[in-house]
Amino acid sequence: MERRQDIVLGAVFTALGIAAAWMATSYSGAGGLYPMVLGVILTLLGAVVAARAIRSGADKERVLIGAPVKMVTAIAAGALYVALVVPLGFYTASFLLMLFLPIALGFRQGLYALIVAVVFMGLVYLVFSVLLEKPLPREALVSLFGTGG
Amino acid sequence: MDFYVSALANVLTFGPLAAMIGATLLGVFIGALPGLNPVMAIALLLPLTYSMEPLVALAMVAGIYNGSMYGGAIPAILLRIPGTPASIATTFDGFPMADKGEAAKALKIACWSSAVGGIASAIALMTVGPLLARVTLFFGPAEYFWIAIFGMASVGVMVGSDPIKGIMAAVLGLLIGTMGIDSLSGQARYTFEQTWLLGGLDLIVVLVGLYALPPVLQLAEKCDLKGLSAAQLKLTDVPFKRGEIRGLFPTWLRSSGIGISVGILPGAGGNIAAFLSYNAAKNASKEPDSFGKGNPQGVAAAECGNNADNAASMIPALSLGIPGNVVAALVLSALTIHGLQPGPQLFHQNPGLVGGFMMEMLITSLLIFLLGGAVATRVFAQFQRLPGVLLVPSILILMCVGVYVINGRPVDLWVMLAAGVAGYFLEKVNVPLAPIILGMILGPMAEQSVRRALLISRGDATELLTRPISATLAIATLLMITWPIVKAMRSRRAAART
Numbered sequence: 001m002e003r004r005q006d007i008v009l010g011a012v013f014t015a016l017g018i019a020a021a022w023m024a025t026s027y028s029g030a031g032g033l034y035p036m037v038l039g040v041i042l043t044l045l046g047a048v049v050a051a052r053a054i055r056s057g058a059d060k061e062r063v064l065i066g067a068p069v070k071m072v073t074a075i076a077a078g079a080l081y082v083a084l085v086v087p088l089g090f091y092t093a094s095f096l097l098m099l100f101l102p103i104a105l106g107f108r109q110g111l112y113a114l115i116v117a118v119v120f121m122g123l124v125y126l127v128f129s130v131l132l133e134k135p136l137p138r139e140a141l142v143s144l145f146g147t148g149g
Numbered sequence: 150m151d152f153y154v155s156a157l158a159n160v161l162t163f164g165p166l167a168a169m170i171g172a173t174l175l176g177v178f179i180g181a182l183p184g185l186n187p188v189m190a191i192a193l194l195l196p197l198t199y200s201m202e203p204l205v206a207l208a209m210v211a212g213i214y215n216g217s218m219y220g221g222a223i224p225a226i227l228l229r230i231p232g233t234p235a236s237i238a239t240t241f242d243g244f245p246m247a248d249k250g251e252a253a254k255a256l257k258i259a260c261w262s263s264a265v266g267g268i269a270s271a272i273a274l275m276t277v278g279p280l281l282a283r284v285t286l287f288f289g290p291a292e293y294f295w296i297a298i299f300g301m302a303s304v305g306v307m308v309g310s311d312p313i314k315g316i317m318a319a320v321l322g323l324l325i326g327t328m329g330i331d332s333l334s335g336q337a338r339y340t341f342e343q344t345w346l347l348g349g350l351d352l353i354v355v356l357v358g359l360y361a362l363p364p365v366l367q368l369a370e371k372c373d374l375k376g377l378s379a380a381q382l383k384l385t386d387v388p389f390k391r392g393e394i395r396g397l398f399p400t401w402l403r404s405s406g407i408g409i410s411v412g413i414l415p416g417a418g419g420n421i422a423a424f425l426s427y428n429a430a431k432n433a434s435k436e437p438d439s440f441g442k443g444n445p446q447g448v449a450a451a452e453c454g455n456n457a458d459n460a461a462s463m464i465p466a467l468s469l470g471i472p473g474n475v476v477a478a479l480v481l482s483a484l485t486i487h488g489l490q491p492g493p494q495l496f497h498q499n500p501g502l503v504g505g506f507m508m509e510m511l512i513t514s515l516l517i518f519l520l521g522g523a524v525a526t527r528v529f530a531q532f533q534r535l536p537g538v539l540l541v542p543s544i545l546i547l548m549c550v551g552v553y554v555i556n557g558r559p560v561d562l563w564v565m566l567a568a569g570v571a572g573y574f575l576e577k578v579n580v581p582l583a584p585i586i587l588g589m590i591l592g593p594m595a596e597q598s599v600r601r602a603l604l605i606s607r608g609d610a611t612e613l614l615t616r617p618i619s620a621t622l623a624i625a626t627l628l629m630i631t632w633p634i635v636k637a638m639r640s641r642r643a644a645a646r647t
Contacts, residue, residue, distance in 0.1 A: 005578050006578065009314075009578050009580070013317055013321070016321070016324075020324050020339070023339060024338070027331075027334075027336055027338055028334070028336065029334060030333070030334070030600050030603070031331040031333065031334035031336050031338065032338075034327065034596050034599070034600070035324060035327045035338060035339070038320055038323050038324045038327070039324065041320050042317065042320045042321065042324065045313060045316060045317040045320060046317065048313055049313060049314065049317065052313075062577070062578070063577075064574070064577050064578070065370070065577075066367075066370045066371075067369075067370040067371075067372065070369045070370050070372050071366055071369060071370050073369065074365065074366055074369035074370075074541060075366070075566075075570060077542075077545075078362075078545055078566055079566060081545065081549070082549070082559070082562040082563060082566055085549060085553075085559070085562065086559050090549075090550075090553075094542075094546045094549075097542045097545065097546060098542045098543070098546065101541060101542040101545075102536075102538045102539055102541070102542065105369055105372055105538050105541065106372055106374060106538070107374055107536065107538045107539070108374075112536075113539065116535075116539050120543055120546075124546065124547075124550070128197075128550055128554075132197060132200070134197070134550065134554045135554070135557060136550065136553065136554070137553070137559075
C-alpha cells in the first residue's frame with residue numbers, strides 16, 4: 001500500500017514539475033528561468049520518490065482514508081455548503097450545515113444538534129456581524145422578503 | 150532598555166491587553182479540545198484581524214499560542230489524549246497522576262510549568278532576538294537568498310519523517326509562490342488567464358485550507374457521537390507535599406534551556422522539546438523508574454519544555470525572517486496582512502511592533518499563571534462533554550467566514566477546500582505541510598534576492614557564493630540537505646553488515 005501510494009505521489013509531483021517547467025518556457029528572462037528551475041527540481045524529486053518506491057521491496061500498510069464514507073460525507077457537505085453559501089446567504093447555509101452534517105455523520109440527537117446550531121449561530125452573528133461588522137454573503141430570504149414587501 | 154519600556158507602554162493599553170486576556174482564555178479552550186490545535190486556531194483567526202491594529206492582532210496570536218500549548222495538557226492529563234502534538238509527553242506521567250486521584254495537582258503543575266517555560270522563552274526572545282538582528286545589517290541580496298533557502302531546507306529536512314518529501318513540499322510552496330504577476334518583470338505567471346489569479350494564491354486562503362480542513366476531516370472520520378461523561382471529568386484537590394514545589398525548580402531550569410534551544414532551530418517543534426525535556430528529567434532523577442507512573446517531575450518537564458519552545462521559535466522569524474515553525478510563519482503572515490515586510494529589515498524598520506510582540510509573548514505567559522489555574526481548567530475541561538461530531542460543521546463555518554472576509558470572493562472558498570483536501574492526502578502519505586507554507590512565504594524573498602544579486606553582479610553567479618556570509622550559508626544548506634542522505638546510507642550499510 002505504502003509502495004503504491006509513493007509511486008502515485010512521485011508520479012503526480014513529476015507531472016506537476018514537468019507542467020510547471022514547460023509553462024515557464026513561455027515566460028521571458030529571469031522571470032521564466034526561476035520557475036523553470038523549480039519545475040525541474042520538482043520533477044527530479046518526484047522521480048526520486050517514485051523510483052525509490054519502485055525499488056523498495058517492502059510494502060508496509062498505510063491507511064489513506066480511515067473511514068471513507070464519513071470522510072466523503074464531510075467533503076461533500078463542505079462542497080455543497082460552499083456552493084450554497086452565496087445563493088442562500090451565509091447564515092441560512094451555515095445553519096443548515098450545523099443541523100444536517102452531524103445527522104449525516106450519524107448523530108441521532110436532533111434536538112441537541114438544533115440547540116447547539118442555534119447557540120453557535122447566535123454567537124457567530126454576535127461576533128462577526130455585530131462586533132466585527134464583517135461583510136458576509138447576503139441572506140436570500142431577507143432579500144426575498146425585502147423586495148416582496 | 151528604552152526599547153522595552155516603550156514596547157511595554159504600547160502593549161499595556163486597552164486593545165492589546167483585552168486581546169491578550171481573551172486570546173489566552175481562547176487558547177486554553179482550543180488546546181483543551183482534542184482535534185483543535187494552535188495552528189488551526191491562529192489560521193482561522195488571522196483573516197479576521199485585517200481591520201485591527203497590528204499589536205492587537207499579534208496579541209491574539211501570542212495569547213492563542215501560549216494558551217493552547219498549556220491547554221493541550223488538560224485532556225492529556227485527564228484522558229491520556231494529547232490536546233496538541235506537543236502534549237504527548239505530558240500523558241506519560243499526567244494520566245497516571247490523574248489515575249491516582251491527583252488530576253488537580255497534575256493540572257496545577259502543568260499550568261505553572263507552562264507559564265515558567267513561556268516566560269523563560271520570552272526573555273530569551275527579548276535578549277537574543279535584537280542581537281541576532283544586528284548581524285543582518287551586513288546582509289546583501291545574496292545573503293537574503295541563502296537565508297531563505299537555508300530556512301526552507303532545514304524545515305523541509307527536519308519536519309516529517311522523509312527529508313526528500315519535505316524538500317519536495319518546499320519546492321511546491323516555492324512554485325505556488327511564483328503564481329501571479331512577477332513584481333520585477335510584470336509578466337503574469339501560472340494565472341491560466343484568470344483575473345483572480347493575477348495576485349497569486351492568497352497565502353491565508355491556502356493556509357486555512359491546509360491546516361484547518363485535515364483535522365476537520367479527521368474529526369468526521371473519528372465520529373465521536375457522545376463526548377465525555379461528568380464522572381470522567383471529576384477533579385479532586387490533593388495538597389502538595391513539603392518541598393515538592395521547590396523540587397520542581399531544577400526541572401524547570403533544565404527544561405527551559407532545552408525548550409529554548411529547540412525553539413531556535415528551524416523545523417524542530419514543541420513536541421521535540423517536550424520529549425527531550427522529559428528524557429533529560431528522567432536521566433537526572435534519582436528515581437528514574439518512577440517516571441511513567443505518575444511522577445510530577447515528568448509533567449513539569451514536558452509542559453515547561455513545550456512552552457519554552459514558543460517564543461524562542463520567533464527568534465529566527467523576527468530577526469532573520471526565517472519562520473522556525475508554522476506558528477512563526479503565521480506570525481509573519483500576520484505582519485504581511487498589516488503591510489509589514491517580514492525579513493531581516495523588520496527589526497530595524499518596525500522596532501515598536503517587534504518589541505510589542507515580544508512583550509505580548511511574555512505577558513501572555515504570565516497570564517497562564519493567572520487565568521489557566523484550577524478554575525479555568527475546570528471550566529474548559531467541561532467542553533469535552535460536547536460530542537466531537539458537532540465540531541465538524543462549526544469549524545467549517547469558521548473557516549468559511551475567515552476566508553470569505555479576506556477578499557469577499559466565493560472562489561477563495563473553493564481554493565480553500567481544494568487545498569484542504571490536498572493537505573489531508575499529503576499528510577497521509579508523509580508529505581509535511583509546513584514547508585509548503587514556508588515556500589510560499591519565503592519564495593518571493595528568495596526569488597527577488599537572487600535576481601537582484603545577479604543584477605548587481607551583472608549575471609555573475611559566483612557572487613552568490615564568494616561573500617563570506619553567503620558562502621557559509623550555502624555550505625550550511627548543502628550540509629543540511631546531504632546529512633540525512635549520508636545518515637540513511639550509513640544505516641543501510643550497517644544493516645547490510647549485520
